[in-house]
Amino acid sequence: xxxxxxxxxxxxxxxxxxxxxxxxxxxxxxxxxxxxxxxxxxxxxxxxxxxxxxxxxxxxxxxxxxxxxxxxxxxxxxxxxxxxxxxxxxxxxx
Numbered sequence: 001x002x003x004x005x006x007x008x009x010x011x012x013x014x015x016x017x018x019x020x021x022x023x024x025x026x027x028x029x030x031x032x033x034x035x036x037x038x039x040x041x042x043x044x045x046x047x048x049x050x051x052x053x054x055x056x057x058x059x060x061x062x063x064x065x066x067x068x069x070x071x072x073x074x075x076x077x078x079x080x081x082x083x084x085x086x087x088x089x090x091x092x093x094x
Contacts, residue, residue, distance in 0.1 A: 003026065004028065004030075005019075005028050005029070007032055
């Protein structure tokens with residue numbers, strides 16, 4: 001599981017080396033805040049590569065990355081419903 005950390009811009013300035021190490025070695029995702037609102041993120045290279053692949057897939061499909069994520073979430077939700085239905089039918093048959 002990937003850990004998530006929030007850090008202000010001021011703290012990032014002081015702790016950049018440590019935060020980069022945490023992103024790289026511990027696979028932590030760091031949300032940088034400015035005036036208590038999300039401003040930017042620090043992520044590991046593998047995380048960035050996954051994001052880039054998702055962007056490329058969305059582009060090939062002619063949809064936005066947000067639409068790709070929504071379709072994925074819908075497919076997962078439908079799969080869970082189908083799995084529950086199949087489990088219910090197999091329990092009833094037994």
